[in-house]
Amino acid sequence: MLQRLLWKLLPKNQRAFLLGRLSVVDRQAVNKSLSAIITLPTSFVTHKCVFIHVPKCGGSSLCSALLEGRWPGHLPYYWYQQQFPEHCARSFKFAFVRDPLERAYSAYAYLRSNNMSRRDHEAQALVASYRDFDDFVAQWLHPDNLRRQLHFAPQTDFLVDQMGRMSMDFLGRHEHIERDFRYLCERLGVDTSLPHLNVSLERRNEPVREFCSLRTRRLVRRAYQRDYEVLGYE
Numbered sequence: 001m002l003q004r005l006l007w008k009l010l011p012k013n014q015r016a017f018l019l020g021r022l023s024v025v026d027r028q029a030v031n032k033s034l035s036a037i038i039t040l041p042t043s044f045v046t047h048k049c050v051f052i053h054v055p056k057c058g059g060s061s062l063c064s065a066l067l068e069g070r071w072p073g074h075l076p077y078y079w080y081q082q083q084f085p086e087h088c089a090r091s092f093k094f095a096f097v098r099d100p101l102e103r104a105y106s107a108y109a110y111l112r113s114n115n116m117s118r119r120d121h122e123a124q125a126l127v128a129s130y131r132d133f134d135d136f137v138a139q140w141l142h143p144d145n146l147r148r149q150l151h152f153a154p155q156t157d158f159l160v161d162q163m164g165r166m167s168m169d170f171l172g173r174h175e176h177i178e179r180d181f182r183y184l185c186e187r188l189g190v191d192t193s194l195p196h197l198n199v200s201l202e203r204r205n206e207p208v209r210e211f212c213s214l215r216t217r218r219l220v221r222r223a224y225q226r227d228y229e230v231l232g233y234e
Contacts, residue, residue, distance in 0.1 A: 023147035025157045029079040038083055043067035047188045050088060052077050052095035054158045055151050056107045057174050059096060065192045066184060074150060078162045092187065093167060097155050097231050098174035100224035101217060104141060105208040107151035108133050123149055133208075137216045143223050155227050166230060 010018075022030060032038070043066070044050055051067060053059035053074050063071050077095075081088045098106070111120065111127045126149065130136035146152050161167040170187075172180035181194045209217055221228060228234055 023153070023157070024150045025074075025076050025147065025153050028073065028075055028150070032073070032075060032079065033083070040084055040087060041067065041070050041072050043070055044072070044087070044091070047092075047190075048090070049092045049094065049188060050077065050080050052080075052093070052158050052168070054095055054097060054155050055153070056103050056110065057096040057098045057155070058177050061177075061195050062096060062181070062184075065181070065194050066188060066190055074158065076158045076160070077167050078160060081161050081167070092169050094170040094172065094184065095159055095168050096172040096174055096177065096180070097159075097227075099233050100155070100227045100231075101208050101212075101220045102174070103155070104137070104152060104220055104224075105133055105212070108136055109204075111151060123151060134213050134216045137212075137219050141219065141223050143225075146223060154224055156230050171231070 020027075047066075051059075051062070051072065053063065053072055055074055060071070077088075077093065108127050111124050116124055126140070127136060130139055141152065146154055147157070156166070159166055159168055159171075170184070172184065178194065185191065204211060
């Protein structure tokens with residue numbers, strides 16, 4: 001309580017400056033700790049689970065189907081581990097991941113074409129300032145920029161514990177989302193269907209590697225090296 005009070009006493013521009021020095025994932029965790037009431041989502045308690053919502057991996061659809069439509073936010077696992085250690089120690093921890101190239105394009109197309117809330121206007125302006133996806137990757141999607149914007153943050157940043165170790169009991173694949181969703185329904189004792197939410201309005205249907213350049217694929221591979229290696233998308 002005292003920490004939150006001291007945080008609120010800081011001028012708004014000072015709070016923004018301090019948060020801006022953090023990676024965007026750390027910023028989510030710190031902001032949540034200092035600015036909000038800290039409670040576990042009811043569905044996490046009911047199903048004895050922790051769901052880590054990695055951006056642009058189908059998480060909104062999964063929240064709607066599996067978690068009574070409650071959206072826990074894009075918080076990293078280590079935040080839950082620190083705030084609710086006993087629950088995390090005995091719970092089923094899961095997330096969905098995606099081929100980094102497909103995810104990067106999905107985020108780009110989503111920000112480029114969808115109506116977004118005010119908090120995402122800066123990200124929309126960012127992607128709109130580039131000619132196309134190849135240009136965006138070449139000019140901006142570099143390792144030192146990834147942690148500045150939530151939609152493009154590495155997936156592994158969300159999935160590790162306080163020591164940087166992968167800590168999920170189950171990683172679903174966006175490429176097999178229906179199959180893995182059925183497994184989770186059985187595992188959590190839920191009988192429901194999977195809606196399709198937050199779809200990019202102008203996304204091309206063919207695989208990204210078929211229309212982006214070889215240079216783009218190499219640059220994305222370099223930027224998301226750990227995701228490729230740890231998540232098995234070599």
